[in-house]
Amino acid sequence: MSSHVPAAQRALRVLTFLAAQPEPVTLDRIARAVAMPRSSTYQLVNVMIAEGYVTHLEDDHRYGLGLAAFEVGSGYTRQAPLQRLARRPLAGLVDELGESGHLATMHGADVVYVLEERAPGKPSLVTDVGVRLPAHSSPAAAPSWPSCPLRRCGPCFPTGPRSSPGPARGRRR
16 A cells, blocks of 8 residues: 655655756756755755755765765665566576576666576676666566556656667676
């Protein structure tokens, strides 16, 4: 059962936005990205600074992720919930088929590779754990296309899925 907690949603939007940036950003940029007034963004970001999730680079007038955000990400890496659930079934498939395999999950319009199981004597796969690819460029997303309702897949493919994937733009997260 989901509940509506606007303050939590706004804080998570700020964290998600900051995590996607290649470098710290200005407060105005955060406010625009999360569709909040600058004054409300300032108050929220200050709470997040006090809790360690955001850091303020005063000389640059920019904000970035804080140590607490790093600890949350590290905790996910340590706990590895998806990997723990999928490791045995994936290993079983690899043993049965004699081919290497990946576990990948959709994240917005991207596919994120989270687990790799190599078959003995087989070459490594093209992608690696932690790589993100646009869904239309990843064979991992292809099996879900026929059963994906347009309302769910539309945001991933604004102009529709391409018939042939373009060059991979892998990037680590």
